[in-house]
Amino acid sequence: MRDPSTGRKARRPRTLPAFRPPPRVRRGGAGPGRRFPWPLVGLGLILGPVLGLMALGAMQPTIEFDALEYHLQGPKEYYQAGRIAFLPHNVYTSMPSGVEMLHLLGMTVLDDWWLGALAGQLLVAAFAPATAALVAATALRWGSPRAAWFAALVYLTTPWVFRLGTFPFVEGPLCGFHAALVFVAASGWTAREGLGPRPWAPWGFAGLLAGGAMACKYPGLVSAVVPFGLVAAAEAGRRRSWRIAAAFAVGVAVGVGPWLIRNLADTGNPVYPLAFGIFGGLDWDPGLDAKWWAAHGPRPATGGALASAVIDVAGRSDWHSPLYLLLVPLAFLRRGSRGFAAVLGAYVLYLFATWFLLTHRLDRFWLPLLPAAAVLAGLGADWTRSRPWPGWLALVTALPVLANLVFITTPLCGPTDGTGDLGRLRRAAAEAAxxxxxxxxxxxxxxxxxxxxxxxxxxxxxxxxxxxxxxxxxxxxxxxxxxxxxxxxxxxxxxxxxxxxxxxxxxxxxxxxxxxxxxxxxxxxxxxxxxxxxxxxxxxxxxxxxxxxxxxxxxxxxxxxxxxx
Structure with a gap:
């Protein structure tokens, strides 16, 4: 095609392949012949009730001990004191408290520590659909619309995700940061060299997200800062640009630095109460440190423990979904995205290995692998379009999704009295706890x-x-x-x-x-x-x-x- 003004052959504008929509998305214009989006409608009919029940559950008082001891109690004491201060009687409040600040925000705006905690929990629940959107965006970018729909479906119908949205845990937002990291880092890595005036910008954003993950809880250092820091360093070496690594480091410092500075000022230890042998720490001693690590340190790595852990993460966990086990392996068979699936699968294995080797193996600590696994499940759902797979796909997803939907309506998964009087619920929750x-x-x-x-x-x-x-x-x-x-x-x-x-x-x-x-x-x-x-x-x-x-x-x-x- 030639430019009529010059007679020369017109040059097509260059676009980033990482940000180029799939062909089906580009061709899908509005017109009378366009097919009705039944898959999207079906997805909405399934996920709408899930999100509605999650919001109602989030606005009910919790009876979870960890929340009553520190996830909510810390913000309550900050609110009552009028400032964020060192609490020597509650060591958990010295850990990064980025998620807990949502509860403190609610308490401050509503001027009520109890109602504010519920408002904060609703903000925590909002991370579930946001994370699902990021998961779907990743599956769309490196897969297809079908992969995106199924990735979002798998993630949001996972009982663990529903539970994280209705209880004041930090893993819901933590999963959101990991989902965003996967999308941003993969986009930055696959962008063409030399395009754009600021090639370091996505890596600065990735660093901010990694720091945000660590601001949720210390294990974010291992699950987000270290692996994506290595990716940023590799990208800096590949493109011969120190600015990429520097941007990532600055982003991490901005994301988690305020919490580390707070601890340094309060206790002399930026990662209090960890690393006591290196930094020491106010109001901490070798006896308390030994007691802490006896409870929170790594467990013996034996063959039996590994087998049990694999079974738990694969599906035995009470709030897991069988869709991961059914669909994730198929992602490695899908043409066009096998390389991406291999990298994402390696990251999932890394998260599992570090959880098994470096933590006390509490089940919530492996949940950050769910977003990446959901992307793989979406890719696996679209591994082929040949018959009879579409029919089998409908069957193997319908039954687990239906079972999960029934499960999340029971008290075994989360609060169910979404229309109850708040005064009565407050008294009942205190009595039950x-x-x-x-x-x-x-x-x-x-x-x-x-x-x-x-x-x-x-x-x-x-x-x-x-x-x-x-x-x-x-x-x-x-x-x-x-x-x-x-x-x-x-x-x-x-x-x-x-x-x-x-x-x-x-x-x-x-x-x-x-x-x-x-x-x-x-x-x-x-x-x-x-x-x-x-x-x-x-x-x-x-x-x-x-x-x-x-x-x-x-x-x-x-x-x-x-x-x-």
């Missing part, structure tokens, strides 16, 4: 301030409390050590403590073999002595082995008290 603690909160008079021993899931408590997690220094131990009964009473008075609540059930759970362990200074004899010496009144039972003591006033003048050991 910890009946004795709910009874304590309801029975204490206004102005009472209890010291909790052995219990840290305190988010629902609607009054000031003193507590500590099992991995922090035990507060009662610090109060009684080296003090006489009179001095103990005076110290409790200075702290404003009116009652002492002891959860012997939780203490016994920690002290059992395989538990986290508990301070040996906390014994029944200690409280018997405090009762006999007039520091505490006889206890009132709040539960089967949950005792509430009232702190007594000053005794009558008498002989000098003996000091406690």
């Amino acid at each position: 910890n009946p004795p603690l709910a009874r304590l909160d309801a029975s204490l008079p206004p102005g009472a301030k209890p010291l909790l021993v052995g219990q840290a899931g305190v988010f629902p408590v609607d009054r000031p409390v003193l507590y500590n997690t099992v991995f922090d220094r035990e507060r009662i131990e610090g109060i009684v050590a080296g003090r006489s009964p009179g001095e103990i009473r005076a110290q409790l008075d200075r702290m404003g403590v009116t009652h002492v609540y002891v959860d012997w059930v939780e203490i016994a759970r920690h002290d059992r073999p395989g538990g986290y362990g508990f301070s040996p200074a906390v014994t029944r004899g200690l409280f018997d002595d405090l009762e006999d010496s007039g520091v505490l009144a006889p206890p009132v039972a709040m539960g089967p082995d949950h005792l509430l003591y009232r702190v007594l006033g000053p005794p009558r003048p008498g002989p000098q008290d003996a000091r406690s050991p």
Whole structure:
């Protein structure tokens, strides 16, 4: 084709292959002969109810202990204090808290810590459709519209994804960052050299996303910063541009740097409480560090453990979907995207291997591999168009999707009382999470301030409390050590403590073999002595082995008290 003004052959504009839509997308113009988009309508009819139920579930109070101990309790304390501050009694709040800031945002805007937590959870749930869109975009870019539809379908109908949207966990947003990283890094890698004035820009964005993943939780360093940092370094070497690696590093620093700086200022350790042997850390010691790693460190890597882990991740997990096992292997048979599938499959294997070798193998820690696996599942669904595969595809996806849809409507997957009264749900959730603690909160008079021993899931408590997690220094131990009964009473008075609540059930759970362990200074004899010496009144039972003591006033003048050991 020639330019009529010059007579010369016209040059077609160059486009980036990584951003060029597939042929079917380019040809699909609007017109009377265009086919009705039944697949898109069907996808909407399936995913619409999923997202609706997820939103309703997100706006219900949680009973998950981790959320009540730190995911929500940390933002609650920040909101009540009016600032983000170091909490020496809750070590979990010293970890990166990017997701928890969504809850704090809700609390600040609504000026209510309880309603704000629900608003924050709704924001967390919004990451599920956003992640599905990124998964679909990746499958479309390196696959086809069919691959994109199925990738989104597989991801959003996974019960784990629904659960992450209805509970205050950080893995939902973490999956979103990983999905975005895959898309951005793959786009940057496949872009033609020399096109565009800023070839480092996508890698700066990738660094920001990797830093954002680490700002969700420390394992993001291994799952996002390290692997994509290596890809950025390889790209910098391939294109002979140090700016690419520098842009990635700057992006990471912007994404996670504020949390590391906070820890450095608060404790002297940017990754507190990790790396204690290198950086040390305020209010941390070798004993607490050993206790932490005994609970959170890597587990023995044996053949049996590996086989069990493979089975769990492949499908035995309670909230997994069989569609991954059915469709992911087929992605490596699809012509035109085998290279991309191989790289993505290697990344999935890397995430599994690092989860198995470097963590305590809690199931939520392997979930960042779901977005990449969903892309592979979408590619696998479109591995061939030859008959009879389309019919088999409809069959093998319909049954698992139907089963997953039924499952997410049950309490086994998430909250189901989406139309209930919030006041009733608030009381019911507190009672379901910890009946004795709910009874304590309801029975204490206004102005009472209890010291909790052995219990840290305190988010629902609607009054000031003193507590500590099992991995922090035990507060009662610090109060009684080296003090006489009179001095103990005076110290409790200075702290404003009116009652002492002891959860012997939780203490016994920690002290059992395989538990986290508990301070040996906390014994029944200690409280018997405090009762006999007039520091505490006889206890009132709040539960089967949950005792509430009232702190007594000053005794009558008498002989000098003996000091406690």
